[in-house]
Amino acid sequence: MLIQFRDITKTYDGKKILDGINLLIDTASDSRDVILRGPSGIGKTTLLRIMAGLETADSGSIEITMGEAAGGGGKLRIGMVFQENRLLEQFTAVENVTCVDPLISRVRAREALRNVLEEEALDKPVRELSGGMQRRVAIVRAMLPASDLLIMDEPLTGLDAETRDRVIAYIMDNKGRRPLVIASHDTEGLPKMRELVLDGKG
Amino acid sequence: MSKKYFIVVFWLLIWQLVSILVHNSIMLAGPLDTMIALKQMILTGEYWRSILFSAVRIMGGFLMGSILGILLAWCSYREKHVEDILKPFIATLKAIPVASFVIILLIWAGNKILSLYISTLVVIPVLYLNTLGGLKATDAKLLEMAEVFRMPILRRLHYIFLPSLYPFWNSSLQAALGMAWKSGVAAEVIGQPLGSVGNGLYQSKIYLETADLFAWTITIILTALILEKLVLRILRKCIVNR
Numbered sequence A: 001m002l003i004q005f006r007d008i009t010k011t012y013d014g015k016k017i018l019d020g021i022n023l024l025i026d027t028a029s030d031s032r033d034v035i036l037r038g039p040s041g042i043g044k045t046t047l048l049r050i051m052a053g054l055e056t057a058d059s060g061s062i063e064i065t066m067g068e069a070a071g072g073g074g075k076l077r078i079g080m081v082f083q084e085n086r087l088l089e090q091f092t093a094v095e096n097v098t099c100v101d102p103l104i105s106r107v108r109a110r111e112a113l114r115n116v117l118e119e120e121a122l123d124k125p126v127r128e129l130s131g132g133m134q135r136r137v138a139i140v141r142a143m144l145p146a147s148d149l150l151i152m153d154e155p156l157t158g159l160d161a162e163t164r165d166r167v168i169a170y171i172m173d174n175k176g177r178r179p180l181v182i183a184s185h186d187t188e189g190l191p192k193m194r195e196l197v198l199d200g201k202g
Numbered sequence B: 001m002s003k004k005y006f007i008v009v010f011w012l013l014i015w016q017l018v019s020i021l022v023h024n025s026i027m028l029a030g031p032l033d034t035m036i037a038l039k040q041m042i043l044t045g046e047y048w049r050s051i052l053f054s055a056v057r058i059m060g061g062f063l064m065g066s067i068l069g070i071l072l073a074w075c076s077y078r079e080k081h082v083e084d085i086l087k088p089f090i091a092t093l094k095a096i097p098v099a100s101f102v103i104i105l106l107i108w109a110g111n112k113i114l115s116l117y118i119s120t121l122v123v124i125p126v127l128y129l130n131t132l133g134g135l136k137a138t139d140a141k142l143l144e145m146a147e148v149f150r151m152p153i154l155r156r157l158h159y160i161f162l163p164s165l166y167p168f169w170n171s172s173l174q175a176a177l178g179m180a181w182k183s184g185v186a187a188e189v190i191g192q193p194l195g196s197v198g199n200g201l202y203q204s205k206i207y208l209e210t211a212d213l214f215a216w217t218i219t220i221i222l223t224a225l226i227l228e229k230l231v232l233r234i235l236r237k238c239i240v241n242r
Helices: A044-051 A093-098 A106-114 A131-143 A161-174 B002-022 B031-042 B045-078 B080-095 B098-109 B114-136 B140-148 B153-191 B197-206 B210-239
Strands: A002-012 A015-026 A034-037 A059-065 A078-081 A149-153 A180-183 A194-197
Touching: A002 A044, A015 A044, A034 A044, A044 A149, A044 A180, A078 A131, A078 B140, A093 A106, A093 A131, A106 A131, A131 A149, A131 A161, B002 B031, B031 B210, B045 B080, B045 B114, B045 B153, B045 B197, B045 B210, B080 B114, B098 B114, B098 B153, B114 B153, B140 B153, B153 B197, B153 B210, B197 B210
Parallel strands: A034 A180, A034 A194, A078 A149, A149 A180
Antiparallel strands: A002 A015, A002 A059
């Protein structure tokens, strides 16, 4: 599958946030994962939101060439970690993972969550979990459903060094051939991947 | 708890005292006379049949009004044009006095199920406005998350909309139920369907049986209160303790 972002531009309040961004993601390539870098407010989140279809670019195009393996009915299926956790506060960690996709069983959700969380945290309402724990629930929720593209906006925020390594290992071990586009301030612990540096100049 | 009982006993004593001072059971029956009248009524089958007659119609109207109000609110939430079109209709339902509705519907539909229609019409705007408010207050970020993950609509309802609607429904169902009973019984008093609570109230009035009138009033308050608790319990069980 090929995903091509061509000459993406976006303007907010008269200020050009993204100017002629080009990115080609080829799932068959070994360099399919991309890290977006750049200072805060440069447009990383906006670009991720455009990729996820949550915002439209002012100009440019997004072309998706589906391969035989794609199963989204012609539409790009996305697993996403948002800038905020966006969890259902009164529901448990397991429910937060199973709720997005009827095909994810509780057993499978528990198994996946155990990679990044302690057992006793799984059945607590997520509002009772720490920020770091909630972040990990959001990551598992993005990883489990079948998807064509993984998008993560600062997924490692609020994680200590040890947890961070555990989470990165979980993501890399379970993402399979799905391309990962990740926006992250610091790249410590992340495997080497293609970089797209946003500097506001296009 | 004891403070609550003390307050109730205090007001019962005041009521009894005033009734003694008035010394006219037609003008004001005391709590003792009322309790005696209530006891006599309870022992008759007619009393229970009247409660059932009115409760079925009023609660039926409450249910229909709630369903219609919720469905219309959902349509308005999904389509702004529907909200604009419904605005004058809802405003009219809110503004028209219950008595006018009663008389119009009495001409159109007769008195048998008048209270059902009236309570439906009274409940619709309450549930409509509160449901629409709850839907609009739903966390947009969670809805965006659901959109990205292509969450099925029933799951969105279960996990996102219902928790957001709960506080709105909790207060509006309480208010709507009280209004349904008040207007439903008023409709029965005007329409006079035989064997209804409203008919019982009216009979008390024409025979100047103030104690019976108060006993019927207590009956209406207690029935509405019990059903209100039941409805809120079901709501809580369905949404909070799932």
